[in-house]
Amino acid sequence: MSLVIVGSVAFDTVETSFGRREKIVGGSGTYCSLAASYFTRPKVVGVIGRDFPKKTLALLRSRRVDLLGLRIRPGKTFHWEGRYGEDPNVRTTVRTELNVFRDFRPEIPAAYAKADIVYLANIDPDVHGFILRQFGTPKAVAMDTIRYWIETKRDALVRELGRVDIFFANDEEARLLSGDSNLIAAGKTLLGFGPALVVLKKGEHGAIIFGREFIFGVLAHPHARVVDPTGAGDAFAGGFLGYLDKAGSFARREVRRAAVYGSVLASYAIEDFGIGRFLTLDRAAIECRFREFRKLVSF
């Protein structure tokens, strides 16, 4: 199958209890495609400025990420700055400079149009239609969102939920969008909005996958050190969708395994600042941790 990821490729400035890093590479598209690259050959659609490091493009290419859909525009790359408290599940946005991302109307290369899985990572819900019209009939459309769209474009977001197959949300977003404080109730409410699968990401507490007739829980890897939580959710989506793309099936068994691979990729992403951990991560380490996840919950 094939997976197209539409998202941000960006700079992040982050401050965690382990330190501060200025203008390191981040972005939902970057984390997601790196994570997916261990299973499939993801295609990325995004936009960067001329200031984006060639070295990172070379890294993405070396991981066999298809960059045909990544446009380089005059100007500066999207730059986000955030700070995490003692609790890495809580973060504060200090600054957002959209730069070349501001008027991003993603054009999908013709070669991507027959994608089997399309992932819309934190895209303005009013732009979804424009993007999806450029595709044939994907087997699955997946989307994530952020608090900002829930607060400013709730109706559009709910409308889009009616036509996607897989919806990723973290606990805060799920509560806000569903109006339910209980996370199980929230997941079920979101499922009622349309998607066949709701993936509720709970950071250090793992994730819950809600399907029409099943529910699956996966723990987070027991990390005593969370160096930088940025990108964990995107890495989860990348591992999840990358695995499904490789499996070529959305059967319940594959969805469960995909969720564990998602957790594995997220667990590696947070071990270093930015995309640092992906510089050395190999498939053997992923399989090793997959087995650890099984051991963690077996009885």
Add this chain to the structure above:
Amino acid sequence: MSLVIVGSVAFDTVETSFGRREKIVGGSGTYCSLAASYFTRPKVVGVIGRDFPKKTLALLRSRRVDLLGLRIRPGKTFHWEGRYGEDPNVRTTVRTELNVFRDFRPEIPAAYAKADIVYLANIDPDVHGFILRQFGTPKAVAMDTIRYWIETKRDALVRELGRVDIFFANDEEARLLSGDSNLIAAGKTLLGFGPALVVLKKGEHGAIIFGREFIFGVLAHPHARVVDPTGAGDAFAGGFLGYLDKAGSFARREVRRAAVYGSVLASYAIEDFGIGRFLTLDRAAIECRFREFRKLVSF
């Protein structure tokens, strides 16, 4: 084997998003012994006033809870009042009337002295020694605590951790006592204080069991309705210790299964106000949910 539970048998007045109940039966000893009664014949040590309902004593007896250690004193039974917010993991104590519990110096019946497992539920750490001296050499001493003792008798509590085998704590208590905000780090720090097992209870997020050379995670049952979270932690301890008592072993495999049974009992406790759910709960329902827990995490 045999299990002795030293704890409170009390009245609770609770307010949750599902309503308010005045002076219903509660208490750590009550919840814990009811939960344990599905696996073994627990012995309860506690004190009640003459106002405690005969009906509840009859219920405990019908569940084969040994009440020889439950003293009835002139005066009123311990009465706690609390309120839960939208998030059932957060509760506020409105009122605590210790009454006959105030000067409770638990006397252990001679018939209990050979207990294999002794559980000290939320007992003043300075009274632990007085209690434990009345026992022979239990195979395992387990304890729980509350925020109040961490804040007022930290040193005594840490000293007691040096001589117990199993320590139960919820996430707030674990963070407070260890000084670690990361829960995995907190669990490991608490293990360093002495116990062979630390059981970290995370409410809706399940529990993590830390051993010297293993870690095990169990999810909470996916409940969309948490009617009354009171006693969930005590029911967890009861299921956990009751199962271990029946198994007659502290082998890793049994500890894992015990943690799942703990989760099962906690998941039933919260389905009704107070001990209401235990009026109808039977062993078949427990086994059924045990199998659901396996299905929930299998991949």
